[in-house]
Amino acid sequence: MNGLNMKFGWRDNFMDGLRPVRELENFSEINGVRAEIDAQGLKHKELNDLLFHLVKKGAREISIKNVFGQRYIGSRIFLPDAQDKVKIDVYNFPGNDLGVFLGGHYINVHGNAQDGVGNTMDSGQIVVHGRAGDVAAMSMRGGKVFIRDNVGYRTAIHMKEYKDKVPVLVIGGTAQDFFGEYMAGGKVILLGLNLKKDEYHKAHYIGTGMHGGVIYLRGNVEEHQLGKEVGVRQLDDSDWEVVTKYVKEYCGHFDVSEQEILAGKFQKLLPVSSRPYGNIYAY
Amino acid sequence: MYSHLLSEFTVQRMDDRCIRCQVCERQCPNEVHEYDKELDRMFTYEEKCVGCQRCVVMCPAKALFVRSHPSEYRMNASWTRDKFQNLKKQAETGGVVLTGSGNDKPYRIYWDHMVLNASQVTNPSIDPLREPMELKTFIGRKPDTLKINMDGDVPKVESELHPNITLKSPVLFSAMSYGAISYRAYKSLAMAAKEFGVMFNTGEGGLPVEMRKDYASNAIVQCASGRFGVDQDYLNSAAMIEIKIGQGAKPGIGGHLPGEKVAQHVAQTRMIPQGTDALSPAPQHDIYSIEDLSMLIYALKEATNYEKPVSVKIAAVHNVAAIASGIVRAGADVVAIDGIRGGTGAAPLATRDNVGIPLELALASVDRRLREEGIRSKCSILAAGGFRCSADVLKAIALGADAVYIGTAALVAMGCTLCQKCYTGKCAWGICTQNPYLVKRLNPEITSQRLVNLLKAWSHELKEMLGGMGINAIESIRGNREHLRGISLEEWELNVLGVKGAGE
Ligand code: SF4
Numbered sequence: 189m190n191g192l193n194m195k196f197g198w199r200d201n202f203m204d205g206l207r208p209v210r211e212l213e214n215f216s217e218i219n220g221v222r223a224e225i226d227a228q229g230l231k232h233k234e235l236n237d238l239l240f241h242l243v244k245k246g247a248r249e250i251s252i253k254n255v256f257g258q259r260y261i262g263s264r265i266f267l268p269d270a271q272d273k274v275k276i277d278v279y280n281f282p283g284n285d286l287g288v289f290l291g292g293h294y295i296n297v298h299g300n301a302q303d304g305v306g307n308t309m310d311s312g313q314i315v316v317h318g319r320a321g322d323v324a325a326m327s328m329r330g331g332k333v334f335i336r337d338n339v340g341y342r343t344a345i346h347m348k349e350y351k352d353k354v355p356v357l358v359i360g361g362t363a364q365d366f367f368g369e370y371m372a373g374g375k376v377i378l379l380g381l382n383l384k385k386d387e388y389h390k391a392h393y394i395g396t397g398m399h400g401g402v403i404y405l406r407g408n409v410e411e412h413q414l415g416k417e418v419g420v421r422q423l424d425d426s427d428w429e430v431v432t433k434y435v436k437e438y439c440g441h442f443d444v445s446e447q448e449i450l451a452g453k454f455q456k457l458l459p460v461s462s463r464p465y466g467n468i469y470a471y
Numbered sequence: 472m473y474s475h476l477l478s479e480f481t482v483q484r485m486d487d488r489c490i491r492c493q494v495c496e497r498q499c500p501n502e503v504h505e506y507d508k509e510l511d512r513m514f515t516y517e518e519k520c521v522g523c524q525r526c527v528v529m530c531p532a533k534a535l536f537v538r539s540h541p542s543e544y545r546m547n548a549s550w551t552r553d554k555f556q557n558l559k560k561q562a563e564t565g566g567v568v569l570t571g572s573g574n575d576k577p578y579r580i581y582w583d584h585m586v587l588n589a590s591q592v593t594n595p596s597i598d599p600l601r602e603p604m605e606l607k608t609f610i611g612r613k614p615d616t617l618k619i620n621m622d623g624d625v626p627k628v629e630s631e632l633h634p635n636i637t638l639k640s641p642v643l644f645s646a647m648s649y650g651a652i653s654y655r656a657y658k659s660l661a662m663a664a665k666e667f668g669v670m671f672n673t674g675e676g677g678l679p680v681e682m683r684k685d686y687a688s689n690a691i692v693q694c695a696s697g698r699f700g701v702d703q704d705y706l707n708s709a710a711m712i713e714i715k716i717g718q719g720a721k722p723g724i725g726g727h728l729p730g731e732k733v734a735q736h737v738a739q740t741r742m743i744p745q746g747t748d749a750l751s752p753a754p755q756h757d758i759y760s761i762e763d764l765s766m767l768i769y770a771l772k773e774a775t776n777y778e779k780p781v782s783v784k785i786a787a788v789h790n791v792a793a794i795a796s797g798i799v800r801a802g803a804d805v806v807a808i809d810g811i812r813g814g815t816g817a818a819p820l821a822t823r824d825n826v827g828i829p830l831e832l833a834l835a836s837v838d839r840r841l842r843e844e845g846i847r848s849k850c851s852i853l854a855a856g857g858f859r860c861s862a863d864v865l866k867a868i869a870l871g872a873d874a875v876y877i878g879t880a881a882l883v884a885m886g887c888t889l890c891q892k893c894y895t896g897k898c899a900w901g902i903c904t905q906n907p908y909l910v911k912r913l914n915p916e917i918t919s920q921r922l923v924n925l926l927k928a929w930s931h932e933l934k935e936m937l938g939g940m941g942i943n944a945i946e947s948i949r950g951n952r953e954h955l956r957g958i959s960l961e962e963w964e965l966n967v968l969g970v971k972g973a974g975e
C-alpha cells in the first residue's frame with residue numbers, strides 16, 4: 189500500500205492480516221481421517237484455508253470447535269474425485285453462506301446458522317440443529333438441507349431441479365416472507381412444529397412467481413399469504429410418500445416423533461403454470 | 472382483430488430474373504415467400520418480413536430487394552413511425568413491446584465526437600509492420616507497488632500478485648448465453664476466442680460440459696440472478712468469473728428466456744426442465760447491498776481457491792462512478808460497465824431505449840473516480856456496449872478501459888443484420904434460435920474464422936493507430952486522455968469525459 193492519492197483510504201477486512209497455513213496448523217489436530225480445528229480467532233479465509241489444508245492431508249471427518257461467525261464453511265472443498273466426501277461438524281455458530289456452492293459434502297451444525305445456508309448448493313447435505321437466517325437454500329440445485337427450527341426471509345428462492353437432481357429442504361419451524369419465491373424446482377417441506385395450535389404461518393408472498401417444484405406445508409395459511417402463481421392441492425399417494433420419507437429423515441436428525449408430525453394437516457402448493465409470464469408481451 | 476399495422480418492409484422480386492428455385496422460401500423463417508406450383512409463381516407476404524436480408528443474400532439470381540416500406544404516415548416530428556406502430560401493436564395485444572439487439576435511438580455517440588492524436592516531427596511515429604507493438608493486456612487486480620529482490624542474477628518478485636487473465640488483444644466477446652444464442656453460435660465464439668488468445672463470456676446460461684476441456688480456459692463464466700448451471704466444476708474450470716448485476720440493454724430488470732428456447736441440451740446446461748421459462752430475477756436475492764455483493768465476491772473466491780479474478784458487471788446508470796467504487800471496495804478485481812447501446816436477446820423496448828446512460832460518459836467518470844480515490848489499480852475496467860470498430864476500442868482505452876467487450880459486433884461478423892427479432896427465436900442467420908433447421912446455417916469452423924478475422928483486423932488497426940501516435944504498447948495509452956480531443960461537444964460533456972476540445 190503506497191498510500192498516495194488515497195481519498196477514503198482502503199481497508200480489506202477480509203484479506204488484511206491473514207496468516208499462512210503453516211502458522212494456522214497450531215489450531216488443528218489431525219489423526220488419520222479425523223481432524224479437529226479450534227476456530228477461535230481465525231478469520232474467515234484462515235479457517236477455510238486450514239480446513240482445505242486438512243482435507244488435502246487426508247482428513248475426511250473434521251469437527252470445528254468455537255466457530256463464531258466465520259463464513260463460507262465447506263465451500264472451498266472441491267475434490268477431483270466426485271465420490272470423495274468430507275463430513276464436517278460445526279460447533280456452534282457459523283457465519284453467512286455456510287456451504288455456498290457446496291459440492292457433495294456433509295455439514296452438521298450444532299447451533300444456529302446465519303444467512304445463506306446452502307446458497308446455490310449443488311449436492312451433499314446440511315443439517316442445522318437450530319435456526320437459519322435469510323435466503324437459506326437460495327438457488328439450490330441439489331442435495332438436502334434440514335433446519336430444525338425457523339428460517340428467515342426469502343427462503344428457497346429460485347430453487348431449481350433437473351431430472352433426478354432434485355434439491356430437498358425441510359424446515360421444522362416456520363418461515364418469513366417471500367418463501368419459495370421464483371421457485372423453479374425442488375421440494376420444500378415446511379412443518380410449522382413451533383406454531384401454536386391454530387396459529388397461522390407467518391410468511392406472505394409464498395411462492396410468488398413460482399414456476400416449478402413443490403412446497404408441502406403443514407398447518408394453516410390464508411389465501412392472501414400465497415402468491416398468485418400458486419395453486420393449493422390435496423396430497424396424493426406419491427406426495428405422501430415424499431413427505432413421509434423426508435419427515436422420517438428430519439426426525440432421525442433431531443430426535444422427534446414422526447407420528448405426531450405426519451398426523452398434522454398438510455397441503456401441497458405448486459405452480460399453476462410453468463410459464464407464469466408467458467403472455468405479457470406483444471409480439 | 473384486423474391489424475392496423477403498416478408493413479415494415481417491402482419485398483420486390485424482379486420476375487424476369489427469378490428462376491423459381493424457391494431458395495427464398497426455404498431460407499425465410501417468417502414465411503414471407505411462397506411458391507405456387509400450379510401458377511408457377513412466387514407469392515410474397517411482405518407484412519411478415521423483418522428485414523433480415525437473408526433471402527436477398529441467398530437468392531442465386533439476385534432477383535430480390537428488401538427495403539423500408541414506402542407507405543408513410545403524415546410527417547410528424549413527435550409521432551414518428553415507430554411510436555405509431557408500437558402503440559398500435561399494444562392496442563391490439565395489451566402487451567409489453569419486446570425487442571432484441573441494441574438501442575437504435577439517436578443518442579449522441581461520443582466515439583464519433585472524439586478524435587485521436589498522431590505524432591508529427593517531435594515524437595516519431597512507429598511502423599507496426601517493422602517494429603514490435605504490444606497489445607497484450609492483463610485483466611485483474613494489480614499490486615500497489617512491485618517489490619523485486621535480486622536472487623543473484625535472477626530477479627524475484629516479492630510483492631503478492633493477484634490472479635490475472637492474459638489477452639492477446641484488448642477485445643473480448645461479451646456475455647451471450649447458450650439458450651439465447653444457438654450452440655453453434657456459442658461454439659464459434661469459444662473457438663475464435665481460443666484461437667486468437669482472448670476470452671468469451673458464457674453469459675448466465677452455463678457452459679456445456681463437453682466444451683469445458685477445450686474451451687473453459689478461454690471462458691469467463693457468469694454467476695447471475697438465475698444461477699443457471701453454476702456448480703464448483705463450472706466455476707473452477709473457467710478463466711475468470713463474472714457476477715452479473717446488470718446489462719446495458721435492460722438495467723434494473725431480469726432476464727426471461729422463453730420456454731420455446733429451452734430445448735433439451737439448453738435445459739441440461741442450465742439444469743432446469745426442458746420447456747420451462749428460464750426466469751432470471753431482477754436482483755440477485757442474496758445481494759441487496761454492497762456488503763452483500765462483497766459476500767458473493769468472496770464466496771466465489773472461496774469456491775475457486777482464490778485462483779481466479781472476479782468481475783462484477785453493471786449497467787451504466789446515473790451513479791455509476793460511486794457504485795463502481797463500492798464494487799472495487801467490495802473486493803472485485805474487475806468492473807465491467809455496459810452502456811445504453813449494449814445488446815440483448817430480449818428486452819422490453821421501453822427499457823432498452825430509455826434506461827441507462829452512454830458508455831463513454833460512464834467509463835470516463837468511473838475511471839476518474841477510481842483514480843481520485845486511489846484505487847484504480849485495484850481493478851481492471853472492461854467497457855461494453857456498442858463498439859463498432861477498432862477506433863471506438865482505442866478511444867475507450869484512452870478513456871480508461873483496460874479492454875472492451877464486443878457483442879453486437881461479433882454477431883454482425885457471424886451474419887447478424889440487426890433485425891432486432893432475436894426474442895422471436897426465428898433468427899434467419901441461425902444465431903439467436905434453437906430451431907435445428909435454422910441453427911444448421913452456421914458452421915462453427917467457418918463462423919469462428921469470421922470472428923478471428925475480425926479480431927485480427929481490429930488488432931492490426933489498433934497497432935497502426937498506436938504507431939501513428941508514437942506509442943508501442945497499448946498500456947501507454949490506457950487512460951491517456953491527452954491523446955483524445957472532443958469535437959462539437961458542450962463544455963459539460965468535455966468535463967465528464969475529461970478531454971479537451973480539438974485545437975486546445
Ligand atoms: S431465391 Fe431468388 S430466384 Fe429463387 S425463387 Fe426466390 S426470388 Fe426467385
Ligand code: SF4
Nearest residue numbers: 887888890891893898
Ligand atoms: S441475431 Fe438474428 S434475430 Fe437477432 S438481430 Fe441478428 S439477425 Fe436478427
